[in-house]
Amino acid sequence: MGAVVEVKYFNSFVLKKTTAEQQPVWNGSLGIPSDLGGYKVVSDVVEPENWAIEEARIRGGYNNTSVDYGAKAYLVEEDESASFRINSLIYSGIFNSRTGINNSNVFSVSEDITKSADPSNGSIQKLYAEDTNLIVFQENKVSRALIDKDAIYSAEGGGSVTSSNLVIGVIQPYAGEYGISKNPESFAVYGYQKYFADKNNNAILRLSSDGITEISGYGMIDFFRDTLISIDNNNTEGYVIGGYDVHNSQYVVSMQRNPVLQPNSTNFSTLSFDETVRGWVSFFTYKPEQIFSLRNVFYSAKDGGLFKHYSRNNIGQTSVPRGTFYGVTSDSSISFVVNQNPGNSKSFQAISYEGSSGWQIGSFKSDRTGEMLTLKGWTDQFNSVTFDETTGIKSYFEGEFVVTDLNVLISLPQLTTTTVQINPSQTNGQVLLIPVGGVVTGSGVPTDTTVVSFDNATNVLTLSQAVVVQQYDYLNISLVVDRPNYFTTYGTTSPSLDRYQAGFNLKENKYVANLVNNSVASEREVNFGNEISGIKGFYANVTISTDATTDPGGEKQLFSVGTTYVFNNGY
DSSP, X not given: XXXXXXXXXXXXXXXXXXXXXXXXXXXXXXXXXGGGTOOOBOOSSOOOOEEEEEESSSOOOTTOOOOOOOOOOEEOOSSOOOOOOTTEEEOOOOEETTTTEEOTTOOOTTSOOEEEOOGGGOOEEEEEEETTEEEEEESSOEEEEEEEEEEEEOTTSOEEEEEEEEEEEEEEEOSSSOOOTTOGGGOEEETTEEEEEEGGGTEEEEEETTEEEEGGGTTOHHHHHHHHHHTOBTTBOOEEEEEEETTTTEEEEEEEOOTTTOTTOOOEEEEEEETTTTEEEEEESOXXXXXXXXXXEEEEEETTEEEXXXXXXXXXXXXXXXXXXXXXXXXXXXXXXXXXXXXXXXXEEEEEEEEOSXXXXXXXXXXXXXXXXXXXXXXXXXXXXXXXXXXXBOOHHHHEEEEEEEEEEEOSOOOEEEEEEEEGGGTTTGGGGOOTTOEEESTTOOTTEXXXXXXXXXXXXEEEEEEEOOTTOEEXXXXXXXXXXXHHHHSSSSOSSOEEESSOEEETTEEEEEOBOOOOOOTTOSSOGGGSBSEEESOEEEEEEEOSSSSTTSOOOEEEEEEEEEESTTO
């Protein structure tokens, strides 16, 4: 028997009445209410007979492109059924740009329009179309399928590509048991190189013309193993956000715990890979939500905002210091190992670098030292864990200091008082550089007496304690002031005093500094801690970083770092 089927038409038209102001209107309940964006209702006032036509498929107007027939009708299938196939692809009809026929919304049930990948490799997480290839990323496998082409193989196994009416050809897997896990957000592409993460295998991968390469194995295999495991917590999967920095030609990946369930988590690592050195070159302090490049500019997204990298003038801001991400400025640092002649015990005596001013040594630490303990049946181990290390070396700017060391003549008789009038003619003009906080010594001056204030107009010196002094006595005032405090102490950034360096000094276009041992003496140590010159050990771990006062936010260059050392005990 016959069936009644509802038929719906796309190419319908609506005829509208217009007012005298030439505004289209609906006649009441047949249209969209005005508070929802509809036209106002026709009034009872007699108005000119003006009409407007509105197409249901597109917005029409005078001299607009005329509409075609479009899809004539479609049938509504009342017996709805669905299947969920995590490893299959489905494709629609085509869009013909020449004829204007668009069948991209047509999924014919009479044709085989699906293509399935191996279900044992998990769900399909990512698709990427490249020329006539479709790259299929499953959880545990990466495959390639030809688009509108097919591969024909000879009896000898050789293959050739030929045109075909197939939309998706045979799915061929790449060599290697790698996939994209459940982290399609890690995918990034530049040229013919595709980068992605396989968290299940603790690997960061690159797909190129030579196949799949595990780039996390370039000196960082242990780091990625530990980090990719740590971002999953409490049955919540972490994110591996990837993007290509086209400005600096680097793949950037950020491994972080689930930002929805743990929005304030500090457990994340953001770092970059450089093809020119085939290695991981830098860690970053920012935690992005998205990474992408556009027209030679590298962007990241955070908290609904857009951040433009490598720019001193950020979006909506006037100036952004270098090392600033999302409003937070951090020092730039480089950590490395000094390990020349690894089989010899050494005393590292000095360190130098070539580059610009503004670098400081945050840490210079030797390998483990101490007495070896051997127990029966046990391997040799350190009885105590000790290191030789420094407290840090200041940069050229922050390490500069002056010493205020002058004698001032008391001009009027004084007894027990905290205010003293001095004679500026006897100080060779240095009376103007009397620093607040300077240590005062002399006959009749108690210990720990300091300068509270000095009045240049009256030449009156106020002290922290009462002194017993006589006319024509001298008071000595001394104070060590570092460069960042020149203006606070003297009121000028260039006091007319001799300059000294407590950190790096500039010699022959190199910044050099002595290494001062600040470690605690260990048990039975022959050369005790800071009583020796330099840092003793077979090797040393060094961290050099930018300071906070030398051209903040400006460019800092570092070309090389070197040390001088002597051998200990002849071995």
